[in-house]
Amino acid sequence: MNYVIIGAGAAGVSAAKEILKNRDNGDQISIFTDENYPFYYRPRLIECLSGEVQVEDIIINDQQWFEDNNIDLYLNQKIIEIDSQNKLVKSEKDQFSYDKLLLANGSHCFVPPFTGVELDNIFTLRTAADLKEINKAAETAQKAVVVGGGLLGLEIAYNFAKADLDTTVLEVAPYLLPMQLDKKGGDLLEAKLKQNNVKVVTDAKTKGFKGQQNVEKVILENQEIEADLVLISTGVRSNTSLVENLDIDKNRGVIVNKRMQTSNSDIYAAGDVAEFNDKIYGIWPPSLAQGRVAGTVMSGGQAEFDGYVPSHKLKVAGINVVSLGELNKEGEFEEEILEDNETYVKVIKNKGEKIGALIVGQYSEQNQILADIKR
Structure with a gap:
């Protein structure tokens, strides 16, 4: 079996790791990325802006890991065309055949139509x-x-x-x-x-x-x-240009089912490029989960993706922020302000039951409030 994965990020590499578990001797795994680095922890790129962390510090699996696992990793090799009739992917340099193909080629930053956006810096x-x-x-x-x-x-x-x-x-x-x-x-x-x-x-x-x-x-x-x-920093859009001319279901992203299959049974999609139940998550944890499902199913196993509920406990620029449950935007529920100084804590209640909370700053009873709401 010849497995081809476009994209060496969270979805692509987590899929490859699942395929490894079910791999037969003759199976080939090839991963293509237009980047110069192997698998790294993309969410930490931001930390590199302060100079405290280098890109090399956030690499999860280096080239040696791919070699040790007999995975062909093609860096700086952008796939520019998919020929689904003949089961080929084409780069500017070469073409490669596949039996099962995974689209894990992510997303790009959305830039509104600002004037002067072509200026340097x-x-x-x-x-x-x-x-x-x-x-x-x-x-x-x-x-x-x-x-x-x-x-x-x-x-x-x-x-x-x-x-x-x-x-x-x-x-x-x-x-x-x-x-x-x-x-x-x-x-x-x-x-x-x-x-x-x-x-x-x-x-x-x-x-x-x-x-x-x-x-x-x-x-x-x-x-x-x-x-x-x-x-x-105004949001992202799925990289769907590769499938524009393919007979494959697409909307804002490439549409997939619970098994991460597209409408073409030999082509799968996971991560930022995949649209599941009208959702494109655009964050790391569901990309990993979708990649694991895709890799399992591609290599003959059973797995399903059931969606993802984002964590509502955030660190925003080192500041604790919690947003959970009903936020009472319409003002139909009762509200109780527990702190309103250096820390802000608001609890939303319905008939005395806690159904939502907002916290900005440190609050010692935070875990208790969250447990009450989740109950």
């Missing part, structure tokens, strides 16, 4: 190669602006500030993390970030960028902010 962060470019620019930069105040954007800004850059975050909503917090919680998080030398502008409608060759200013609807380094 404007970046997105998705790969180790992106990181190297950003760190090189950061060596001579003084003022960094992060466009997008979601979880990823805040982590990026925190690490820029730790690297002694004058850092500002732009969030289009009226307060930070509107999906996870209420205004009080968002405002307290903003205050705590300011204590960590991160400036925040909310209600920030970014229009574009100005400069000669390098970016010099970020243009908002009602002000301009000086910047010589900009990082855009």
Whole structure:
């Protein structure tokens, strides 16, 4: 059996590890990536912005591991076409046959139609190669602006500030993390970030960028902010270009069933490129889980993916944030504020029963509250 995996990230490598368990002597496993590094822990790339961690420190399985397990790893080899009729994948250099194919080629950063986005020193962060470019620019930069105040954007800004850059975050909503917090919680998080030398502008409608060759200013609807380094963190989109001309079901991602099979029974998908029950998760744990299911099923085993419930206990720029259960956005339930100073704690109740909670900061009774809600 000839197994081909496109993508050497969480989904692709976790699939390969499952195939190894069921592998017959003649089976071949080939993994293709357009990156220069083998399997690394992508969520920690952000930490590399502060200079405290290097890319080499976050590699999980190096090239030797792939060799030891008789897996053919093709670095810097981008697959540009899939011929499903003849069961071939093609790179710019060569073509390779498959019996079972896994699409684990991830996602790319979404960049809104800003003006001036072609200026130098404007970046997105998705790969180790992106990181190297950003760190090189950061060596001579003084003022960094992060466009997008979601979880990823805040982590990026925190690490820029730790690297002694004058850092500002732009969030289009009226307060930070509107999906996870209420205004009080968002405002307290903003205050705590300011204590960590991160400036925040909310209600920030970014229009574009100005400069000669390098970016010099970020243009908002009602002000301009000086910047010589900009990082855009406004979400991701699945890498579906490989399947555009294939007769395969797709929507925002490649549609899969519980066995991670696409509508073509010999092609599977997992991770950021896969859409399961109208969801694309875009985070590490479900990518690992989907990869394990795909690898098991591809190699003749039985497994199913039943979805993923994200953890609601977060560390946002080193600050404890909890968002769980009913957040009472419509104001139909009773609320009890337990702390409202350095720490903010709000519990939502329905007929006396705890059904939701928001916590920003450290709170000694946190675990008890979470246990009550989960019960």
